[in-house]
Amino acid sequence: QRTYRIAVIPGDGIGKEIVPHAQAALEKATEGLAEFVYEDFDLGAERYLRDGSILPDEDLERIKQQDAILLGAVGDPRVKPGVLERGLLLKLRFTLDQYVNLRPSKLYKGVTSPLANPGSIDFVVVREGTEGLYVGAGGAIRRGTPQEVATEVSLNTAFGAERVIRYAFELAMKRRKHITLVHKKNVLTNAGDMWQRLVDAVGEEYPEVTHDYQHIDAATIFIVTDPGRFDVILTDNLFGDILTDEAGAVVGGVGYSASGNINASHEYPSMFEPIHGSAPDIAGQGIANPTAAILSSAMLLRHLGLDEAADRIERAVEADIAEQGSSRRNTEQVSADILARL
Amino acid sequence: QRTYRIAVIPGDGIGKEIVPHAQAALEKATEGLAEFVYEDFDLGAERYLRDGSILPDEDLERIKQQDAILLGAVGDPRVKPGVLERGLLLKLRFTLDQYVNLRPSKLYKGVTSPLANPGSIDFVVVREGTEGLYVGAGGAIRRGTPQEVATEVSLNTAFGAERVIRYAFELAMKRRKHITLVHKKNVLTNAGDMWQRLVDAVGEEYPEVTHDYQHIDAATIFIVTDPGRFDVILTDNLFGDILTDEAGAVVGGVGYSASGNINASHEYPSMFEPIHGSAPDIAGQGIANPTAAILSSAMLLRHLGLDEAADRIERAVEADIAEQGSSRRNTEQVSADILARL
Ligand SMILES: CC(C)[C@H](C(=O)O)[C@@H](O)C(=O)O
Ligand SMILES: CC(C)[C@H](C(=O)O)[C@@H](O)C(=O)O
Numbered sequence: 001q002r003t004y005r006i007a008v009i010p011g012d013g014i015g016k017e018i019v020p021h022a023q024a025a026l027e028k029a030t031e032g033l034a035e036f037v038y039e040d041f042d043l044g045a046e047r048y049l050r051d052g053s054i055l056p057d058e059d060l061e062r063i064k065q066q067d068a069i070l071l072g073a074v075g076d077p078r079v080k081p082g083v084l085e086r087g088l089l090l091k092l093r094f095t096l097d098q099y100v101n102l103r104p105s106k107l108y109k110g111v112t113s114p115l116a117n118p119g120s121i122d123f124v125v126v127r128e129g130t131e132g133l134y135v136g137a138g139g140a141i142r143r144g145t146p147q148e149v150a151t152e153v154s155l156n157t158a159f160g161a162e163r164v165i166r167y168a169f170e171l172a173m174k175r176r177k178h179i180t181l182v183h184k185k186n187v188l189t190n191a192g193d194m195w196q197r198l199v200d201a202v203g204e205e206y207p208e209v210t211h212d213y214q215h216i217d218a219a220t221i222f223i224v225t226d227p228g229r230f231d232v233i234l235t236d237n238l239f240g241d242i243l244t245d246e247a248g249a250v251v252g253g254v255g256y257s258a259s260g261n262i263n264a265s266h267e268y269p270s271m272f273e274p275i276h277g278s279a280p281d282i283a284g285q286g287i288a289n290p291t292a293a294i295l296s297s298a299m300l301l302r303h304l305g306l307d308e309a310a311d312r313i314e315r316a317v318e319a320d321i322a323e324q325g326s327s328r329r330n331t332e333q334v335s336a337d338i339l340a341r342l
Numbered sequence: 343q344r345t346y347r348i349a350v351i352p353g354d355g356i357g358k359e360i361v362p363h364a365q366a367a368l369e370k371a372t373e374g375l376a377e378f379v380y381e382d383f384d385l386g387a388e389r390y391l392r393d394g395s396i397l398p399d400e401d402l403e404r405i406k407q408q409d410a411i412l413l414g415a416v417g418d419p420r421v422k423p424g425v426l427e428r429g430l431l432l433k434l435r436f437t438l439d440q441y442v443n444l445r446p447s448k449l450y451k452g453v454t455s456p457l458a459n460p461g462s463i464d465f466v467v468v469r470e471g472t473e474g475l476y477v478g479a480g481g482a483i484r485r486g487t488p489q490e491v492a493t494e495v496s497l498n499t500a501f502g503a504e505r506v507i508r509y510a511f512e513l514a515m516k517r518r519k520h521i522t523l524v525h526k527k528n529v530l531t532n533a534g535d536m537w538q539r540l541v542d543a544v545g546e547e548y549p550e551v552t553h554d555y556q557h558i559d560a561a562t563i564f565i566v567t568d569p570g571r572f573d574v575i576l577t578d579n580l581f582g583d584i585l586t587d588e589a590g591a592v593v594g595g596v597g598y599s600a601s602g603n604i605n606a607s608h609e610y611p612s613m614f615e616p617i618h619g620s621a622p623d624i625a626g627q628g629i630a631n632p633t634a635a636i637l638s639s640a641m642l643l644r645h646l647g648l649d650e651a652a653d654r655i656e657r658a659v660e661a662d663i664a665e666q667g668s669s670r671r672n673t674e675q676v677s678a679d680i681l682a683r684l
Contacts, residue, residue, distance in 0.1 A: 075528065082531035090529070114567050116458040133496070138532040144539070148500035150532040154475070158490035184580070186417065187432070189424035190480040190492040197486070217587035224566060224591040225456050238526070242584060245559035249566040 003035040004304060007066040007269065011044040012084070013278030014288035015072020021290035021335035022070055022297040025316075028342040029301065029309040039066065043088055045076030054087035060095060068300050069096075069271035072293065073278035086136055093129050096268035098261035099160065100167050101127035101237070102299070103244040103275060105227075108318055110325030111252035115224065121251055123230035124175070126168040127240025129261055131160040132191075134237045156191040156236070161198050167264055168234040169206045178231040179203075179211040182219045182239050191236070199234070216242070223247055244275055255288075256321070258295035260303060270303050272296040290335050291317060316341035345377040346646060349408040349611065353386040354426070355620030356630035357414020363632035363677035364412055364639040367658075370684040371643065371651040381408065385430055387418030396429035402437060410642050411438075411613035414635065415620035428478055435471050438610035440603035441502065442509050443469035443579070444641070445586040445617055447569075450660055452667030453594035457566065463593055465572035466517070468510040469582025471603055473502040474533075476579045498533040498578070503540050509606055510576040511548045520573040521545075521553040524561045524581050533578070541576070558584070565589055586617055597630075598663070600637035602645060612645050614638040632677050633659060658683035 008023065010016040026036065041059055048054055063069060074089040092098070107113055107121035137153035172179050181199050185192025196213065203211050214222065216239045222229060223246050233243060248254035254276035261271040274292030282288060298313035320338045329337070350365065352358040368378065383401055390396055405411060416431040434440070449455055449463035473496075480494035514521050523541050527534025538555065545553050556564065558581045564571060565588050575585060590596035596618040603613040616634030624630055640655035662680045671679070 081528040081534065085528040086531065112458075114458055115456055116454075117456070133494075134529055136531075138496070138530065140532045140536065142500075143536075146500050146504075148536055150498045150536045152475075152496040152498075152530045152533050154480070154494040154496070156492045156494075158484075158488050162488075184583075186423040186427040187476055187580075188480065188494045189428065189478075190482045191494050192423065194482065194485075194490055194492045217583050220562060220584055220588035221591040221596070224588065225595075238529075241526075241559050242562055246562035246566065246588065249563040253567075254563070 001033070001035060003037060004067040005037050005039065005065065006300075007041055007063045007069040008038050009041045009043050009069060009071045011072040011074045011278065012046075012076045013073055013280050013283035015044070015074070015278050017283070017286065017288050017331055018274070018290040018293040019070060019072040021331065022293040024335065024339060025294045025313055025342065026297040026301065028339055029312045030306060033309055034306060044074060045079050045084060048079060048084065054084065055091050063092070064096070064268060066269045068269050068304060070297060070300060071271055071273040073274065073276065075278040075280075077280050090134060090136070092271060093261050096263055096271065097130060098263050098268070098271060099128065099130045100164055100260070100262040100264050101129035101240060102260040102262055103127060103240070103247075103257065105244070105247035105251050105257065107251045108256060108321040110322040111256065112326055113250055113252050115227075115250055118250065119228040121227045123227070123233060123247070124171065125233045125235065125240055125244050125247065126164060126171065127244065128160065128164045128236050131156050132237035154188070154191060156194060158194060158198060161195055162202065163264070165198050165202045165234060168232050169202055169209055172209045172232045173206065176231040177209045179209060180219070180230055180233050181211060181213045182216055182233055182235040182243065183213070184216050184239075185213070186215060195236070219243060220246055223250055248275055254292065256291050256295070258292050258299050260296070260299045262303065272300040272303070286331050288331050290331050291321070291338070294335070294338055312342060343375070343377060345379060346409040347379050347381065347407065348642075349383055349405045349411040350380050351383045351385050351411060351413045353414040353416045353620065354388075354418045355415055355622050355625035357386070357416070357620050359625070359628065359630050359673055360616070360632040360635040361412060361414040363673065364635040366677065366681060367636045367655055367684065368639040368643065370681055371654045372648060375651055376648060386416060387421050387426060390421060390426065396426065397433050405434070406438070406610060408611045410611050410646060412639060412642060413613055413615040415616065415618065417620040417622075419622050432476060432478070434613060435603050438605055438613065439472060440605050440610075440613060441470065441472045442506055442602070442604040442606050443471035443582060444602040444604055445469060445582070445589075445599065447586070447589035447593050447599065449593045450598060450663040452664040453598065454668055455592055455594050457569075457592055460592065461570040463569045465569070465575060465589070466513065467575045467577065467582055467586050467589065468506060468513065469586065470502065470506045470578050473498050474579035496530070496533060498536060500536060500540060503537055504544065505606070507540050507544045507576065510574050511544055511551055514551045514574045515548065518573040519551045521551060522561070522572055522575050523553060523555045524558055524575055524577040524585065525555070526558050526581075527555070528557060537578070561585060562588055565592055590617055596634065598633050598637070600634050600641050602638070602641045604645065614642040614645070628673050630673050632673050633663070633680070636677070636680055654684060
């Protein structure tokens, strides 16, 4: 029975309310299979407002020693936009080289989609996690004057794109063997052309996997009109951010959408989090849906090789949603119902 | 009775099939009110493949002399992505300084939305048209090697943002007086912060107009779950491209979505086009829906101050859709039905 060390970063808003339930599910699903030792990290808005620290080096070093990270959500209206996102969340993704941002979208039985005819929806977005417009390589001059110029630079490398492309092809082999590359190569010709060439090249090594291409604008249409067409969507950091939120909406709300920030070479711990944010508007009321966080703990278990326990959580969640789908329950109730099935 | 000169650029694919119907509607709606002299421009894939020219200087100079431009669509699978988009469509938008890309989204009576409960949808996206990631300021080194690096640079200026922000506030005053700024200011902190500051500043001059903010990822959710909340969406070039296609989907298809590329200072002609593309998959079959192109001609008339004729076209389209909504008609039939109502 192996012991795993897990860094827990509840973060802000509803993050704090849901993470304990993800831990509880993780515990219960692995009883007799594995041990977990948790280290809690007080990071996020409260800490920043208290002592000004965002992600101290010593915390980062301790996080690096863990086997995986469970994260709630980051973001608080009292803090200037970007401070916690860039300084904490993105700093973790980048420093821990979590280059695969894996985001499954599935319409569970019992969930009401906002679409009239959703059909069957079951795709995974493989979003690049360490490049693109997220690198923070912009600047501004003459700030606050009529002559202000502000730039944002998207940095893309063959090294960075190829590794996530390979991951997507491996994943497609275990699924319905179809990849849709999403970009905007008719406008972002430099990065788009590189992505397309690399997908074509890697694709030659996977003759069983078909791949096609859609512009990001067209992809947002198909997510609404024909989501069943997608198996694996492969895309860059910003387009992946946009598509996964839209996808969350069509599968009945981001309350069901988990994600993994994966260092697929296992040099550093991977990080698992719901794709929804800190939701300051409903924080503190005990009504946040813990399902996405609980599903994130299943992704964490799968990443550690504990597939059986991961399956158990996913089956419990599916059964819970199938039975309770649209019923109004608070955080505690949803968690208790899911745990009772484990 | 004034005479207006119109540059007609049918372009590629279905563009060629729908533009004549837009001209016919324009003619009929303005009978006895105005005269139009058309100059046709043979620009697009055919011309490029024939003699290699994309937008010759002499064509551009002649286009500049017109009062407005009617465009079909640009893009062809035989031409490398970006060549026609950058060299023709974006070159026109940029050279003619069409800084307001105006894109109304309206769910017409009789149209079936893919949403189960669409409610009433009637908003306008004001998309910046001459800056951002569309400027073409990227590059690549070591192309085709494992060391390739590709960049895309988003250039944003206070000058460019402020003028389109002012346009949005003026527009909001004529509508439901609410603006939603969409950006990604928690990641794109330089450009996002500039946009937010300028919206706040201009907003002070319009105390009757309320404004709020959404991240682009959250906005793609609300377009699906609560599109009725939007009145005027104000955003940059890339986010506007994405949101308007998604919006086109929820109002029943981009076949109903017109757009104007507007030089609001009237130094150069403005350009009107459907937001859909050249649709090579259905081109040549005579089945493309000309409604978006016909609605674009109404936007053109409104821009020239011919509001009455514009209203006439819009009413005819509304009545046609209300009656024929989901019936299957070919291009000629739809056009004939709309024209019969003018
Ligand atoms: C909070 C924000 C920086 C983040 C992102 O844009 O990646 C979030 O939207 C997400 O999708 O995880
Ligand atoms: C064809 C393409 C360059 C264009 C854009 O991205 O602006 C189109 O998608 C549009 O929205 O008009």
